[in-house]
Amino acid sequence: MxxxxxxxxxxxxxxxxxxxxxxxxxxxxxxxxxxxxxxxRTDALAxxxxxxxxxxxxxxxxxxxxASITTGTSQATDMGLxxxxxxxxxxxxxxxxxxxxxxxxxxxxxxxxxxNDTYLFIILTTRMMPPIVVIxxxxxxxxxxxxxxxxxxxxxxxxAFNIPFSVWLVKSFFDELNPEIEDAAxxxxxxxxxxxxxxxxxxxxxxxxxxxVFGLILTWNEFLFALLLTGVETRTVPVxxxxxxxxxxGVDYGLLAAIVTLFLIPIFFVTFLLQNQLLxxxxxxxxxx
Amino acid sequence: MADAAHHRGGFGAWLLDxxxxxxxxxxxxxxxxxxxxxxxxxWSFGLSFFNYKASSLKVPKFKGLDNYHDxxxxxxxxxxxxxxxxxxxxxxxxxxxxxxxxxxxxAKAFPMRRIVLMLVxxxxxxxxxxxGVFFKLFYEPTFGIVSFVINLFTEERFVLLGSPxxxxxxxxIADAWMWSPFVMLLVLAGLVSVxxxxxxxxxxxxxxxxxxxxxxxFPYIKSLLLLAVLFxxxxxxxxxxxxxxxxxxxxxxxTETIAVYLYRTAFQFFKTSQSSALAYIVLFIVIVLTxxxxxxxxxxxxxxx
Numbered sequence: 001m002x003x004x005x006x007x008x009x010x011x012x013x014x015x016x017x018x019x020x021x022x023x024x025x026x027x028x029x030x031x032x033x034x035x036x037x038x039x040x041r042t043d044a045l046a047x048x049x050x051x052x053x054x055x056x057x058x059x060x061x062x063x064x065x066x067a068s069i070t071t072g073t074s075q076a077t078d079m080g081l082x083x084x085x086x087x088x089x090x091x092x093x094x095x096x097x098x099x100x101x102x103x104x105x106x107x108x109x110x111x112x113x114x115x116n117d118t119y120l121f122i123i124l125t126t127r128m129m130p131p132i133v134v135i136x137x138x139x140x141x142x143x144x145x146x147x148x149x150x151x152x153x154x155x156x157x158x159x160a161f162n163i164p165f166s167v168w169l170v171k172s173f174f175d176e177l178n179p180e181i182e183d184a185a186x187x188x189x190x191x192x193x194x195x196x197x198x199x200x201x202x203x204x205x206x207x208x209x210x211x212x213v214f215g216l217i218l219t220w221n222e223f224l225f226a227l228l229l230t231g232v233e234t235r236t237v238p239v240x241x242x243x244x245x246x247x248x249x250g251v252d253y254g255l256l257a258a259i260v261t262l263f264l265i266p267i268f269f270v271t272f273l274l275q276n277q278l279l280x281x282x283x284x285x286x287x288x289x
Numbered sequence: 290m291a292d293a294a295h296h297r298g299g300f301g302a303w304l305l306d307x308x309x310x311x312x313x314x315x316x317x318x319x320x321x322x323x324x325x326x327x328x329x330x331x332w333s334f335g336l337s338f339f340n341y342k343a344s345s346l347k348v349p350k351f352k353g354l355d356n357y358h359d360x361x362x363x364x365x366x367x368x369x370x371x372x373x374x375x376x377x378x379x380x381x382x383x384x385x386x387x388x389x390x391x392x393x394x395x396a397k398a399f400p401m402r403r404i405v406l407m408l409v410x411x412x413x414x415x416x417x418x419x420x421g422v423f424f425k426l427f428y429e430p431t432f433g434i435v436s437f438v439i440n441l442f443t444e445e446r447f448v449l450l451g452s453p454x455x456x457x458x459x460x461x462i463a464d465a466w467m468w469s470p471f472v473m474l475l476v477l478a479g480l481v482s483v484x485x486x487x488x489x490x491x492x493x494x495x496x497x498x499x500x501x502x503x504x505x506x507f508p509y510i511k512s513l514l515l516l517a518v519l520f521x522x523x524x525x526x527x528x529x530x531x532x533x534x535x536x537x538x539x540x541x542x543x544t545e546t547i548a549v550y551l552y553r554t555a556f557q558f559f560k561t562s563q564s565s566a567l568a569y570i571v572l573f574i575v576i577v578l579t580x581x582x583x584x585x586x587x588x589x590x591x592x593x594x
Contacts, residue, residue: 011399019394020401023408026391029466030411032434033423049434104318111311119315125579126326130527132551136561137329160325161320192310207530221416223332223530227386238416243424253426260419267414272407278479 030264036257041243046254061260078232079259085230086220086237087266089151093158094215098208100159101166106196108167109174120168125274127164131224139228149231163183169214173207174200209277213270220267237263337565344559355564366567368542369550376532376546377525383465384521385514395473396474396480408434408476412467421534424463427448428535453543458535460544461552468521475517479510519582523575547571 024031036044038055044077046053065074108116139148147153181193190198201208223238230236241259245251272279303309337356341349360366391409395402412420427435428449438449449455454458487505496504528547532538538545545553551571555564 004367011397013400015397015399015402016405019399019405022394023405027408029423045432047431048437100317100321103314107311107314113311123322125576126322129572130548130568131576132548132555133572134326134329136555137332142330156321157325163322164405167318200412217414223418225504226578241416242418244340251422256419260415264414267382268411271410271414275403275406279474
């Protein structure tokens with residue numbers, strides 16, 4: 001029922017105006033960060049803080065090109081590579097976790113093992129644990145196995161972080177489906193593969209998208225493990241962001257804000273496109289039909 | 290593929306036997322989890338019984354439960370737990386209130402809802418690093434916008450992060466701002482799951498708005514609220530980046546959370562084994578919380594059935 005009339009009542013443009021004001025107040029810190037990205041160094045640290053100023057694109061330019069002090073020529077930074085790394089690493093690991101997690105979730109839902117709940121609980125515990133518990137062994141493990149600094153190392157690690165979440169969420173979607181329809185399909189001679197791909201997956205697509213967005217939001221900004229386990233070639237944007245903080249002249253807020261703004265764009269659009277699915281999938285499947 | 294046919298009745302058939310289908314489908318997930326999570330966990334569990342230091346080459350000695358004894362009798366650790374508890378409870382309560390109010394606002398359908406909702410969802414998509422750095426700037430006495438606004442009303446120089454209470458407030462505000470949207474999503478899902486006919490019936494009965502809320506809406510969102518509380522408690526318990534950037538645990542060590550302390554023990558003092566022991570105590574607490582969380586999920590499922 002909930003899916004057919006999802007909202008309580010309807011309101012008009014007046015209501016839109018009120019919510020926009022509240023929404024904008026909530027959004028204000030983000031707005032300020034975006035403004036800072038267009039400010040010169042002096043404007044960024046002006047007293048009192050400046051709301052109106054002459055905008056500049058210098059910060060965005062210096063995200064990708066930095067003037068060398070010694071030679072005066074501009075040098076390309078590796079920020080483009082870091083953006084690629086972030087997108088590639090987060091996208092691959094969340095996708096991989098979704099595939100592996102969906103298979104496991106299907107098994108947990110349709111072919112319960114002995115000790116099913118125990119397995120599920122152990123899986124969930126690994127998600128709930130403070131990351132610092134495993135950081136030293138993982139660091140040593142990555143160094144010994146040569147995974148440190150490689151794409152596969154960090155991708156596998158992030159995949160592992162996303163699996164518990166994917167399994168739990170997707171299992172709840174499978175649980176909601178009516179198994180009788182699947183049995184009927186089997187009677188008609190459909191193979192197991194066909195039942196899975198043609199009957200189950202299409203029905204939970206919205207849920208799968210929600211799981212993907214959630215995983216992406218949580219992985220996109222991961223910092224601690226990326227800091228310790230990525231190398232020069234595989235560095236992600238949050239790590240690069242933190243590296244702009246050090247420096248003798250203090251934080252370059254304009255530059256940082258420009259990176260934050262650019263880094264916000266991809267995740268913002270993915271979330272915007274999949275917003276309806278996100279709202280539906282967020283309940284961990286506990287809101288039924 | 291020809292090979293697979295050749296082995297029909299052999300290993301391939303054994304593996305694909307319907308009896309093993311469940312186990313087969315679960316294997317990739319469990320394998321990755323084992324290598325990347327469970328194995329390192331067991332490793333650090335082992336470490337917690339030695340006096341291993343990541344910075345020293347000496348062969349570690351077995352110390353039995355000494356590390357656990359040291360950690361549990363350390364007054365500093367209890368202080369850190371207290372700080373963590375204060376930050377967690379303040380932040381979670383704030384997230385609940387804000388998240389709940391936002392959800393009420395967005396439960397109605399209105400023009401451009403999708404776009405306005407994005408304004409509220411954005412904080413969740415920022416990195417902890419950037420939220421930390423910019424909130425620190427907002428609180429800054431001279432350049433900060435928060436200080437500027439407050440100085441419109443008072444002449445006194447506003448130094449939020451100077452006092453322990455202020456510093457805690459600063460952390461809590463940043464964290465709550467970032468994660469209230471998450472609570473909002475959960476509550477919103479609860480609100481829209483209330484069957485409409487209940488409201489229609491209430492209207493016929495002329496029930497007051499207050500009564501409608503407590504008798505119709507609240508029962509539907511009760512366990513989702515609990516779910517939000519537990520999920521956010523577990524996550525906030527691990528709070529590290531924001532604290533580390535905004536206050537570095539200061540002034541003094543008044544805002545040092547257990548996660549920051551854990552980081553310091555492990556990476557500044559290189560007491561690897563001791564930090565593992567402490568980490569396991571934290572893990573124990575998290576497991577207790579997880580059980581509560583599962584209990585809430587199950588109750589929710591039962592209620593809906």
